[in-house]
Amino acid sequence: MGGNINTAVVGILAVGVGDCFAAVTGIKYGKHRWPGETKRTLEGSLGCWVSMILVGSFIGCDILNFRFIWMVTVVSVLEACTENVDNLILPIVGGTIMML
Numbered sequence: 623m624g625g626n627i628n629t630a631v632v633g634i635l636a637v638g639v640g641d642c643f644a645a646v647t648g649i650k651y652g653k654h655r656w657p658g659e660t661k662r663t664l665e666g667s668l669g670c671w672v673s674m675i676l677v678g679s680f681i682g683c684d685i686l687n688f689r690f691i692w693m694v695t696v697v698s699v700l701e702a703c704t705e706n707v708d709n710l711i712l713p714i715v716g717g718t719i720m721m722l
Contacts, residue, residue, distance in 0.1 A: 631681070632702040632720055633713030635674045636697045641708060643673035643703055662702040695717040 648666025656662050674694045679685045697716045701708055 629713065629717035629720070632693065632716040633681070636701075636712035636716045637709050639677045640670040640674045640694075640697060641701055642715065644670035644698070644718075656702050658703070660705075667698045667702045670701050671689055671695065674698070676687065699709055 638643030644662075644666040647669025648661075648663040651669075652665045655665040656664065656667070671694055674697065676684055678690065678694070682684055683690055685691070693716045696719060697712050700714060700715055
């Protein structure tokens, strides 16, 4: 896939991988909450970030590409900031970053 990954792949990485691993990691290992009134944890966000990098490298994404790293970082932080609409927002934002 190189530097060009399509929006469907970004959606799968963001929601199918990152969001799932964020939940599992946050529930199992989460101790440090993000500021504000949220149940989201820094450990969950790190799980989101790492899982998207690992799966992205496994499926052939150029994980050293600046846009890919930026997309993974923004999606990981955005996942922590959104509650109910993250399954809609994450692929849209991630796909937009990759299309820039």
